[in-house]
Amino acid sequence: MKLNTRQMAMANALIEHPQLSPENMARKFDISLRTVYRDINKLSDWIFEKGWMEENSFGKLLEKFQDPSFTTMLKKEMNDYSAQPRYTQQDRMELIVMELMLQSEPIKSYLLAQKFGVSEKTVLADLDKCEEWIRPFGLMIEKRPGQGITVRGDEKNVRRMIMDLFYRGNESTQVRETFQELVESKKEEARALKVENRMLGLVSRETIRIIGDQMNRLEEELKENFTDEAYIGLMIHIILAVYRIQNGEKIGIQDGIFEKIKDSKEYQVAQRATKHLENLLGLAIPESEIAYITMHLQGAKIAKKTGEGTREETIKDETVIRLVKRMLDEAKRVAGHSFEQDGELIKGLMIHLKPALSRMVHGMEIRNPLLSQIQKQYQEIYQLAQKVAHVLEEELKKNVPEEEIGYLAMHLGASIERNQEKAAQKKRVLVVCPSGIGTSRWLTTRVKQSFEELEVVGHVPIHEVEDALLEGARIDVVISTVDLGQRDFDYVVVNPLLPEEDRFLLENYFGILSKEKQESSKLYTATEKVNRSRKQFDLSRLKEYLQAFDGLLETFGWKEKVSVTHQKELTRFLAKAIHGADKSLVAQLEEELARREQLGATLVPGSGLALVHGRSKTTDGLVGGVYRLKNPVDFRPAKGEKEEVDTVLLLVISSEASKGAKEAASHISALLLEEPGFVELLRRQSREAVFIKMKEIYEEFVKKYVKSCL
Structure with a gap:
């Protein structure tokens, strides 16, 4: 195992001050007490792995730091450890490509060798491998005799490659937190040499804060919230643009794109946003950059709308409506059953399709972290989505990227599951226990094992039961592991392990229920709307x-x-x-x-x-x-x-x-x-x-x- 920068700093702090308390350590490193204990546990594990402690415990760790011979040895080890490279061959290759793309002039191979602590021969061997995986992005590595090495290709493809490098090794749902941590942290920390840190080091922390504030303004003006991926994509794009403008580089754009987007609502929003950035950063941002921001806004996937309702401009878009109808017709032809009655599918496709069309028109990619899993585990649904995507290809005269096909597969797959569930007429029960995490799951398991005709739609703690009943899903009965006292709804109390006498109780109860519901059920039904509990991917x-x-x-x-x-x-x-x-x-x-x-x-x-x-x-x-x-x-x-x-x-x-x-x-x-x-x-x-x-x-x-x- 490896220690991170903060954990190494903690070790050094304990070497200098063995009596340092966790509370003082939390203040020193500006972190929570919980994080201190977590880091100390990591440090203890690391020392235990080295064979320097017979017992891996917090107490033994503190005893060790009282031993001068141990701290002397550890200090030397920490110095040697901090000098070790923090990157693998793959890390080094990614960093080399990033360096080449961020520099406007060719770089000598010996400078790259010095930077990464390897020989020129190793750098050149790395470059040969790098060329294989940058070629699909429309880029190539150019070695100019006497000048150095550079990456050649269109600006759009360079940005695609940078985004791909940034996301390697990072979960997209965690990247946004990286920016927030960078902006909010009160202390500068030495960072390991990684692609994302190289990218974040292009501009100052204050500049990142200003860009982050402007992103929030964009969401407010559009009255929409970006998904994490859309947010980070635009954030990195603006950081890169600011860096290049500050270094006097020119930003170009393909002919014809500007004319297509200059009259759009997104262009007007981008124009106002760049004006704010110009004033705050003291930069002159060219029209080509406004165009790039516009394309990001048009291609952004929406996380949720600020306020009630659906995006009206999407629903009213005749092109989107026409394409959705054609796609549903094709899905019916291929799958053999109709999708037109699934309002949730139609709404989902309409909301998804407008930004997707913009992305495909402008050649902008979207990441789909579940693509490989969908292709392997849900081949039939993915093949259905491929055939449905032909409708878009005919319209746009372009191939639909497999990432976009993956998202179509998710929409179609969810619809197929909803359709299958309609055939199952089960009584729907809500399970309640004191905490919602222990006995409720035991009872849920027993109910599923004992009663095929019951569908457990959820399990909640006592204090959330009223809210669960009001959320909109039909609940036929509440089954509780404890007495809930006087309530406005009927419920049954059973042992969480559902012994024989309680199974008999439920059998009788549901027999009564079926007769009563023919007349007038006293059981709580939140609404006539039936929510089949099919999850939408989030x-x-x-x-x-x-x-x-x-x-x-x-x-x-x-x-x-x-x-x-x-x-x-x-x-x-x-x-x-x-x-x-x-x-x-x-x-x-x-x-x-x-x-x-x-x-x-x-x-x-x-x-x-x-x-x-x-x-x-x-x-x-x-x-x-x-x-x-x-x-x-x-x-x-x-x-x-x-x-x-x-x-x-x-x-x-x-x-x-x-x-x-x-x-x-x-x-x-x-x-x-x-x-x-x-x-x-x-x-x-x-x-x-x-x-x-x-x-x-x-x-x-x-x-x-x-x-x-x-």
Whole structure:
């Protein structure tokens, strides 16, 4: 494993000041206390891997920093470590191409060799490989004897290549945060030599802040929010333009484009935006640059509209309406069934198509991070989309890029799934439990296993049940794991493990329900509108899933032979495992966990394992761990006799966590019942085996989410 710049700085700070507290470290590095503990854990893991600590723990780490011989050795190691290259051959090749594209004059090969600490022979070998993957972008590497090396090609293709380089190794949903962190951070940090950092280093932080403010103005003026990819694409484009203007370079554009776009609404918006930038940055921005910004605005995918309704100009566009109708006719011809009754598909295609047409007319590309997965796992739907795309190719006299075909496949696939679901007439139930992440998923699993005629449309904590009923989806009945008291809707209370007597209760209940609904059901129905719970793909939701799993794996606790004698003492230990020496946070979390356990202990009957879980105001995101006890302790379930527990899976999620993070936590807890052997894995296997399984769970969860959107 490797340390990042901040973690190395923390090590050096502890070498100089062994008594430095986590709180002081948080102030010193201008980060949260949670981040400090995460970085210290990384540092501890790194030192443990080196074989310098016999036990990997926070306490042992602090003891080590009291040892002068250790700190002397570590200081030398840190100096050697910081001098090591921070890039692979692939990193170096990408950086070489970036350097060549950003310079207006040829660069000598020996200068590139010096910059990256390799021989000229290595640089020349890298360039031969680079040429292979820049050729599809319409670019070529030109070696001019006596002058140097440069990249030759149209400005549009150079910008496409720069965007491709920037996104390599970066999730598109995380790139926007890179800009925000750069603007908001109060301290300058040395950065590893990476493509994105080279790009961000072209202009000052103040210039990036000004450009970011202007992006917000654009969204306000257009009354639309850009997706992350559209936002970052335009942001990087403007940074590159400012850099080139500041260096006296001329920006050209293909003949004829300016005349096509100068009368558009987007051009007027771009003109006003560049005027603001000129005043704030003291630059003269040419018309060609305004044209490029206009094309970005016309080709931008929209995340959501500011306010109510749909984009009127899109719906009224006769060309879009005509093309959507032709596309649906072609889809019907190929697939053998009609798509014309799917209003959601028609609306989605209309909103998607106008910017897509603009992108294709101007030769602008869009990234589709799920393209390869769609092509491999949903071949029939992708082939259908290819045939539908012929309609656009006939209209534009151009080939439709496969990335655009991938987005068409997502729209068509979702429609096919919605159509298939209409045939299934199931009673729709909402599952409720105290926290929404533990027992509700257990009950959901049991209901699905026991009743084919029931469709669980969601699972929520107690305090969100009213909102869930008002969201618009038809709910036939609420099934709860606890008594909800007097409510305005009917509900059934069952044990989360759904024993035989509770299954019998539900069988009788739904028999009564079917008779009552013929007359006048007393059960709560939020609206006549039926929402079939088919997800629409959302990159921000996918990002929430990934962040939740990443955060959990990064901070996942693990301890063997925990010495406690009763459940209350165990709860206190778990709170300390999360918050360390912070007595206030420990006390608050201990109280929250104890309050949750009072509603019913969440043990897996007959397994020796308990899931201690809940929501907390003291944590960020999703945290947890596996803790194996030296001696078993008694747990008392919601119903039945007490049982001995020797292993605890702890899952705590922030009260303010995103919906995606909550769903990720629910998925993990459900595995205790759904995944064969998962309980024994947690109780018996090594930490490495558990981590491998958690990563597999992580990947499978993401795949299932993507599949549910198609």
